Amino acid sequence: MITGHRTMATSHEIKALQTAPLLEVDCLKAYYKMQLFGVDREVRAVDDVSLKIDRNEIYGLAGESSSGKSSLIKTIAGAIRPPLRVVEGSVRFSFKDGERDIYKLSPQELSAIRWSHLSYIMQGSMSVLNPVRRIKHAFVDFALPHVNVKGADFTNLVERHLKRVHLDPAVLQAYPHELSGGMRQRVTIALATVCGPEFIIADEPTTALDVIVQKGVLLMLREIQQELKSSILFVTHDMAVHANLTDRLGIMYAGRLVEEGRTRDLFKRPLHPYTAHLISSLPRIGDEAPKKGLEGSPPSLADPPPGCRFHPRCPLSIDICRREAPPLVEILPGHRAACHVAQADPTRVEAVL
Amino acid sequence: MSPNLLDVENVNKIFARGGIISRSVNHAVNNVSFSLAADKPEVFTIIGESGSGKTTLAGMILNSAAPTSGRILFRGKDLHDVRSRRDRLEFMSHVQAVFQNPFDAFNPLKRVDRYLFSAAQTFTECRTTDKVEERVDDSLRKVGLSLAEIQGRYPHEMSGGQLQRVAIARALVPNPSLIVADEPVSMIDASLRMTVINLFKKLRDELGVSIIYITHDLATAYYISDRLIIMQEGRVVEGGDARTVLAAPQHPYSIKLREAVLSVEGAWRDEPITEAMPAVAS
Numbered sequence: 063m064i065t066g067h068r069t070m071a072t073s074h075e076i077k078a079l080q081t082a083p084l085l086e087v088d089c090l091k092a093y094y095k096m097q098l099f100g101v102d103r104e105v106r107a108v109d110d111v112s113l114k115i116d117r118n119e120i121y122g123l124a125g126e127s128s129s130g131k132s133s134l135i136k137t138i139a140g141a142i143r144p145p146l147r148v149v150e151g152s153v154r155f156s157f158k159d160g161e162r163d164i165y166k167l168s169p170q171e172l173s174a175i176r177w178s179h180l181s182y183i184m185q186g187s188m189s190v191l192n193p194v195r196r197i198k199h200a201f202v203d204f205a206l207p208h209v210n211v212k213g214a215d216f217t218n219l220v221e222r223h224l225k226r227v228h229l230d231p232a233v234l235q236a237y238p239h240e241l242s243g244g245m246r247q248r249v250t251i252a253l254a255t256v257c258g259p260e261f262i263i264a265d266e267p268t269t270a271l272d273v274i275v276q277k278g279v280l281l282m283l284r285e286i287q288q289e290l291k292s293s294i295l296f297v298t299h300d301m302a303v304h305a306n307l308t309d310r311l312g313i314m315y316a317g318r319l320v321e322e323g324r325t326r327d328l329f330k331r332p333l334h335p336y337t338a339h340l341i342s343s344l345p346r347i348g349d350e351a352p353k354k355g356l357e358g359s360p361p362s363l364a365d366p367p368p369g370c371r372f373h374p375r376c377p378l379s380i381d382i383c384r385r386e387a388p389p390l391v392e393i394l395p396g397h398r399a400a401c402h403v404a405q406a407d408p409t410r411v412e413a414v415l
Numbered sequence: 416m417s418p419n420l421l422d423v424e425n426v427n428k429i430f431a432r433g434g435i436i437s438r439s440v441n442h443a444v445n446n447v448s449f450s451l452a453a454d455k456p457e458v459f460t461i462i463g464e465s466g467s468g469k470t471t472l473a474g475m476i477l478n479s480a481a482p483t484s485g486r487i488l489f490r491g492k493d494l495h496d497v498r499s500r501r502d503r504l505e506f507m508s509h510v511q512a513v514f515q516n517p518f519d520a521f522n523p524l525k526r527v528d529r530y531l532f533s534a535a536q537t538f539t540e541c542r543t544t545d546k547v548e549e550r551v552d553d554s555l556r557k558v559g560l561s562l563a564e565i566q567g568r569y570p571h572e573m574s575g576g577q578l579q580r581v582a583i584a585r586a587l588v589p590n591p592s593l594i595v596a597d598e599p600v601s602m603i604d605a606s607l608r609m610t611v612i613n614l615f616k617k618l619r620d621e622l623g624v625s626i627i628y629i630t631h632d633l634a635t636a637y638y639i640s641d642r643l644i645i646m647q648e649g650r651v652v653e654g655g656d657a658r659t660v661l662a663a664p665q666h667p668y669s670i671k672l673r674e675a676v677l678s679v680e681g682a683w684r685d686e687p688i689t690e691a692m693p694a695v696a697s
């Protein structure tokens with residue numbers, strides 16, 4: 063009886079682990095706490111964000127500049143340095159070999175999962191490549207500690223992987239400045255994927271590239287992702303990249319996630335007025351219509367507007383928006399938005415388009 | 416006849432290089448020529464693949480590097496002769512730059528407001544602290560920021576988009592007649608991108624500022640450019656009226672570029688990977 067019960071519990075646990083989302087972010091708050099001219103200042107860069115990312119899923123993140131995307135990503139990756147501080151909430155990964163609660167890990171445990179389970183391509187990430195050292199040293203520094211091969215076997219592994227990302231293994235002997243931007247970016251992606259991580263975080267990895275090279279890098283990233291069956295959290299301002307690459311898309315505004323859903327649904331039918339504005343401001347070749355940026359200033363995260371943070375700039379704002387912050391709720395199946403008006407009548411948001 | 420605002424005449428830049436990847440010399444800019452008229456402010460756009468020489472060309476126009484051969488004239492004066500500190504300052508008050516990567520453009524140990532203050536002190540008549548701050552705040556407001564927001568901050572304390580807007584604001588401080596903007600909007604959100612692009616338009620239309628806009632983004636190029644050139648491996652492969660070129664590109668490279676533009680309709684989602692994969696080498 064007892065044994066049977068145990069077995070059931072265990073298989074139940076295993077099943078739970080397999081069906082659990084790979085990443086679960088719960089009510090996360092992360093603030094920059096600083097002193098400026100003797101006055102305390104708190105920038106609420108990530109303010110109560112909850113989201114889930116499934117295994118084998120590419121989740122895109124877009125949103126206003128300085129809305130907290132990079133900060134969110136840093137807190138998810140556990141790359142938290144003062145003055146950034148996690149104030150509340152949790153970040154949990156369900157890796158194949160067990161669950162990890164990022165903020166309960168010791169620094170050693172955290173660095174043990176870096177690159178092997180979780181890798182992070184930073185904004186302006188060319189900087190992971192040391193300009194005065196050959197590329198091969200970067201692989202030795204980052205990847206060697208996480209694989210159980212050494213010497214010639216390690217070199218073989220790296221070379222095989224480089225070919226997989228369509229790079230000539232000769233790049234290992236090169237210095238970063240000898241490579242074009244596209245090649246350097248492929249090298250950073252190769253670095254981030256060489257240990258076969260389950261979760262890849264990429265912050266603006268293709269912004270510096272021309273459209274042809276960008277397309278190549280994106281296709282390569284997707285190819286690697288499909289091969290490894292890993293998940294990617296991908297941040298970019300390029301909405302066309304989201305449309306082509308991501309399965310689901312989250313939109314941030316002023317430290318909050320304001321909308322989330324399947325990428326196609328967001329483009330077809332945005333439910334938050336900010337998203338609707340973002341999509342309608344995209345210029346296109348052949349389109350002669352004047353496009354406008356948002357009026358008004360981006361909100362200060364040190365002193366965000368009360369109620370809905372978008373209300374001072376929102377064309378649909380009503381009385382309640384000034385007083386009450388709208389919760390992020392499911393309005394259509396699999397499609398969440400934080401907007402009082404959309405919650406009452408989703409069709410009203412079309413007026414912004 | 417009054418001289419042109421800018422003349423780029425048969426400009427070449429050759430880097431000697433003995434690396435693994437390229438064994439020969441690197442002809443980064445190959446015989447490029449174009450002019451901007453003084454009496455007709457315009458947005459002149461340079462498009463091209465990574466490594467096609469756009470930034471190198473911009474550097475020569477800004478007189479921070481000299482051409483290997485050919486010459487560049489600003490208001491009829493050869494930049495080769497702009498050498499003394501006084502001439503350089505004078506030149507810089509007319510020609511300002513916004514660089515590609517704001518994380519590289521700012522010294523991480525220097526507060527960002529310092530850059531703006533020193534631009535105001537060096538290039539304008541503002542002398543008192545109040546006047547300097549007013550001028551700086553003015554420029555910052557044009558890009559959706561304010562002095563209060565950025566005062567005392569270091570580059571790493573700001574987001575990529577904020578930093579890039581500070582860079583644009585700094586370029587606006589001296590009221591220049593030419594702005595060379597190297598991929599100025601790639602790091603900012605789509606809405607703010609239009610704010611900046613419309614600001615360029617306004618500078619051109621209302622203040623008569625000419626803008627050299629270097630970009631990968633063909634859609635914004637279509638939106639604001641008057642004329643454009645497309646570069647590949649240092650050469651101009653196609654040029655002319657922006658709308659004409661982008662609507663119906665002629666050169667094979669321009670056509671390829673036009674076809675690689677991703678649309679929000681998500682066209683290549685299910686395309687096989689190998690087909691769209693560009694060749695390995697840079």
Ligand SMILES: Nc1ncnc2c1ncn2[C@@H]1O[C@H](COP(=O)(O)OP(=O)(O)OP(=O)(O)O)[C@@H](O)[C@H]1O
Pocket residue numbers: 094096105107126127128129130131132133134144145146185363571572573574575576577602603604
């Ligand atoms: N180290 C830091 N110290 C203090 N404030 C910071 C720091 N890093 C970022 N911030 C602030 O936190 C807020 C969010 O910044 P973050 O870099 O997360 O924005 P983002 O959404 O990634 O923007 P972008 O799209 O422009 O890169 C901004 O107001 C920024 O100024």
Ligand SMILES: Nc1ncnc2c1ncn2[C@@H]1O[C@H](COP(=O)(O)OP(=O)(O)O)[C@@H](O)[C@H]1O
Pocket residue numbers: 239240241242430432441443463464465466467468469470471472
């Ligand atoms: N200081 C330099 N020394 C050697 N080669 C350089 C230098 N600067 C640029 N290059 C080379 O010149 C070519 C053009 O580069 P760049 O002007 O940066 O292109 P783009 O801005 O169009 O991407 C590239 O092959 C690049 O590697």
Ligand code: SF4
Pocket residue numbers: 334335336370371372373374376377378379380383388400401402403404
């Ligand atoms: S809650 Fe109100 S102010 Fe906020 S986005 Fe919706 S309508 Fe606009």
Ligand SMILES: [Mg+2]
Pocket residue numbers: 131132133185265574575
């Ligand atoms: Mg960022």
Ligand SMILES: [Mg+2]
Pocket residue numbers: 466469470471515597
């Ligand atoms: Mg460049």
